[in-house]
Amino acid sequence: MPTRKKDDLLNSPSNESRRNFLKGSTVATGAFVFGFSFPLAKTALAQAGSDEVNAWVVVQPDETVLIRIARIEMGQGSLTGLAQLVAEELECDWDNVGFELVKPGANLQRDNVWKSQSTGGSTAIRGSHEYLRKGGATARAILVEAAARQWQVPAQECKVNKGVITHSASNNSTTFGSVAALANGIEAPENIELKDPSLWTIAGKPLKRLDTKEKVDGSMVYTSDLTLPGMLIAIPKACPVHGGTLASFDAKAVLSMPGVKKVVALDDNAVAVVADTFWHAKKAIDALPVKWNEGENAKVSSASIAEKLHEGLSAKTDYVGNNIGDAANVLSKAANVIEADYSYPYQNHAPMEPMSATVRWRKNGCEMWGATQVPESALGALAEAAELPKEVCEVHTMRIGGSFGRRLATDYVRQAALVAKQIPDTPIKLLWTREEDMLQGHFHPVTQCRMRATLDDDGTVQALHMRISGQSILAHVNPNAIGGKGDPVMYQGVDPEGDMAIGYSVPNLLVDQVMVNPHIRPGFWRGVNLNQNALYMESFIDELAHAAGQDPLAFRRKLMANHPKHLAVLEAAAKGIGWDTKPAKGIYRGIAQVKGFGSYVAAAAEVSVTDGKLKIHRIVAATDPGYAINPQQIEAQVAGSFVYGLSPLLSSECTVKNGRIEQENFHTYQVMQLRDMPEVEVITMPSGGFWGGVGEPTIAVAAPAVLNAIFAATGKRVRNIPIKNTDLSAS
Amino acid sequence: MKLNVNGKTQDIDVESDTPLLWVLREQLGLTGTKYGCGISMCGACTVHIDGVAQRSCVLPVSAVREDQKITTIEGLGVQQFHPVQDVWAEIDVPQCGYCQSGMIMAASSLLAQNSDPSDDDIRRGMGNICRCGTYPRVIEGIKKAAKQLRANAESGGQDANA
Incomplete structure (x- = not known):
């Protein structure tokens, strides 16, 4: 296997030479600067004089295949998944694959040939799979054409397997590395057919990450x-x-x-x-x-913010995100309305690297x-x-x-x-010091929510009103995106359709919002608004099930008949936890589901509460992301999502006093520790036909699944997290 | 001032209150050891001193004697990876990787003291924070590495602990 060259793209030294450079060697600092190889280039074709096959693929004479990665790797593993998509269509030998990171200035110079580099909203794979696969397929076609011209045979008679091109009729065989130099200047074919996913041999496989070694020997340069x-x-x-x-x-x-x-x-x-x-x-x-x-903001406190949010729960609003039937009217006439208020506090991203x-x-x-x-x-x-x-x-x-x-x-x-x-x-x-990082964050916004519903005699939901009163991220980062619905992102998980669509059918449904925008800077925190919306909806659906005297899974099934994919993951998680069996003594269960970032996810939790102390024993998670590009990385993302999602449930919150965030470090911003980690079983069940993200959605079901289990264990409905603020002991 | 780091004695010229972390990172260029919190809460700065995990971000360099052996992630598996590193690579424990040097140093120290830790031993013994959520694979990795270390010991192999 050739030595992998993995480094920044264009004019930056390789790892080896970078290390030398960092030690102050003779590599001139000017080598970093402005010397774009191809300032005039505008296409995805190989650049003259470069070792590119096309913009996505570089093949070196020693058979090393470098795949350009434009999206950002921050731990989610998509760097490897993106390379798998290119390599799949390229038909190269995965053992020879390395990568190069694209730089935005170079991308600009080449007319954004690498498309968007922005990485958020669980979009790295689902937002680029098509052009990456096409990029890989095109590079393969160019390499085959180069070989075919050399042999003077029709390209379509050539076959490719693991970087080896063969033409059996003429008994010719060569490698990507041998023909790559001849590929320069060959035009890409126009119509490229992509493989059916059922034929994948690299994509869809639980391959190891390409960048782990540097993370276990301390050599990764952050x-x-x-x-x-x-x-x-x-x-x-x-x-x-x-x-x-x-x-x-x-x-x-x-x-x-x-x-x-x-x-x-x-x-x-x-x-x-x-x-x-x-x-x-x-x-x-x-x-x-x-x-x-x-x-003036120095007078603001968590209490004063909460007061404003609370006013929003009953204020008049024109911002409506989901409206079916006439929920307001049905509720106003209902004899029996079930009502509950919830809240979700500020959170800091608190990445380990400030x-x-x-x-x-x-x-x-x-x-x-x-x-x-x-x-x-x-x-x-x-x-x-x-x-x-x-x-x-x-x-x-x-x-x-x-x-x-x-x-x-x-x-x-x-x-x-x-x-x-x-x-x-x-x-x-x-x-930044950790203290600066904690104080100057872009915080997961605060919201409160009032849920109101009425059931018929059979315990079926007749009307449901979800009022969200909370802080808008878009009002801070992109006020132009605020429209007739208010902040559209505030409806994540309860949208009528799309990547964040609600999974319940209710004859009269109203989801509306009141924006309350304190001075604390809000930002997109992994899972964003799906986190609290799923907590509100899934807790309240559980409340309704109990009010109706029905099993929470059976109750949901009735509402989910028209949402088979939502229901399928919920059923899978419930089956995994053994919902139909009696749990061990002292163990109680809860479930939750949501669709977010294009994927369907569900969780089922088993907990015990002893003398007021919660222990989460086991969680089963089910995910349908449409296509699973690297199942072992999906497993890591889903399991990791519980750490991110259970921290706010258990202990983490940012509070405001005298206008400033009070938590300055990990001793007061208490995040989940290894000792709190339950066993997590991950069920990945890609059903095909759509592309969903996996980095975020599961966070949203972590907390409500556990909260519903806590209710089963204690009869206490915790509606304000973190639960460290609630006494769970028997009263 | 002299420090013994990764088997080499090094001359250091810093104020005595400088935390060991910053001596390692800025004077010796050993950047595998990370700054996470600066108050000994997160464990990203974990190194070994005489084989025992210690958090270097609050440890003044003046508190370390010349005869104490400091081992950083760069010195843990020089000839060959420590079994913890091997297993970490085998099952892809790291996500972003930033906390993993500290995690690996804490895990290898734990195993040096307890060759067959139970799940509870691991949960109690590992206080390092990871925000990506690698905890499940950390637990799995420590158990696998323990098995490998015990097998090495039985076959008369050298203890790979630094």
Whole structure:
């Protein structure tokens, strides 16, 4: 097997030479800069003089196949899944596959030949599978054509298997690596037929990740690990009350501290210390006297936010997301209305690697090395802060130490560029402390929800009203997207149709919203609004089942007759937990289902509650993602989703006091630990015909499945999480 | 000041309150050991000192003696991977990977003290935070590595623990 070359695309050195470079070897720093190989190119065809077969595939003489990865790898494993899609149609030998990461500046130069690089909303695979498979198939056709021309035989008579091209009639055989150089200049065929998924041999298989070794021997270079010659470290501090501004700081108080080089203001709301090392910068930023103009927001607290949200539960609104029949009328006339209010608190993404970016500003160009989920936006943010055209800027995307939606924002990129601009020609590595990361997050929004329903004599739901009162992410990041329905993203999981469609049929259904937008900065947190909407709906459906005196699964079945795919995963999870059997003494069960990000997911949980102490024993999860590109990675995503989804259920929340987030580190923002981890069984049941994401949806069913089990165990309906705030002991 | 890191004695010139983590990362270029919280809560900074897992982010370098052997992820399996690393690669434990150096150092230390840990031993003994949610495979990986270490010991092989 050839040595895999896995590195950044275009003009950056290989891993080996990068290491040398990082040690300060002779590789000129200028080698990183602006020397795009093909500034005029506009197509997906191979670039003249390059070893590309096409934009997606590079084949080297030693048979190494490098697959270009445009989407961002942040732990979700899609890097490997995307490579599988290309390799499947390319028909190469998987053992020879490596990868290169695409840079957004290069993508821009080539007219976005690699399409969108943005990675969020569980879209990496489902948003690019078609053009990737076509890219792989086209590269295969070009390589075959190259061989056929050499042999002077018709290309369609040639066969390909694991990177070997054969023409049996003429008894010829060659390899991808042998003909790759001849492929340059061959035009891609127009009509490429893709394989039927039933014939896949690489896609759909539980292959190992391509990038694990560097993660177990410490050699993976994350953004915070990068070292460049002459580099300085910057640690910023922004006004802890979001929206507040910097009043003053006393640089003199810290400039004589060891290693401190400079103290700089960033925009109107932050200050940064620049020093030779992290520790020197950290000591100085902690010692720096800073005054803020905190403004009116300093009066805001969790209680004052909750009060506004509560008002929204009964306020008048025109924002309607789902409307069938006349739920308001039926409920107003109903003799017996079941009503319950729920809430979901702020959450921080808290990725293990805090925000960081390295930027070098020069008067003729600016570069960033770092992690982002949105390379194009990061390039834009970099250019804007650098006050230079995008064409002379570049983002060298790096692997991410966890993100979960946090690096959809580019605030740290801007900060790094603003520091670098004040210290030209010097690489500036901006590192956030954990405390800064906790205070300056883009938080999972707060919401409250009022559920109201009425049942007929048979216990069938006649009308259901779901009122969401909460903070809108779009109102903060993209106000233009607010339309007649209000914030459309706030209806995730209860939409009438599509990737986030509700799985219940109710004759009179109303889902509406009231927007309450506190000053705390909201953001897309893994699972986004599906998390709380599924918690509200699945808890309340459970409440209705109990009110009707019916088994929660049987009760749901009646509402789900027209939603067979939703029901199929629920049935699978229920069967997996043994719903029809009696649980062991002291063990109680709960179920939940939802459709999110294009996939159908369900969970069934077994818990016990002893002397008020919850133990989650076992969870069975079922997922129908349509197609499963790498089942073992889907399993990892689904199992991991319980960690992300159960943290808010058990213990994590961000609260507000004096206008600022109170939780500054993991001792107060308590996330799920290994000791709390239940056994998770993952059922992946792709039914074909659609493409769903897997990184996020299961998070949403984790909490309600457990909450419903807690009710079964204790008779207590916990409607406000985390449950650490509720006494579960028998009253 | 001198430190023994991964079998080599190194001269260090830093203020005495500098945490070992930043000496490793910034003075010695050993960036496999990570900063996660700076308050000894998350375990991303875990290294071995004389074979025992310790969190380096709050440990002043002055508290480490020259005769104490510091091992980082880079020094855990130099000639060949430690069985924990082997198993980690075999079953694809890491997701983003950022916490995994610390996770592996904690796991290998746990196994050095307990060659046959139960699930409960692992749950109690592993306090490292992973946000991606690799916990199920961490548990599976430690049990597999334990089996491999015991097999190595029975066949008279060398204990791979650093």
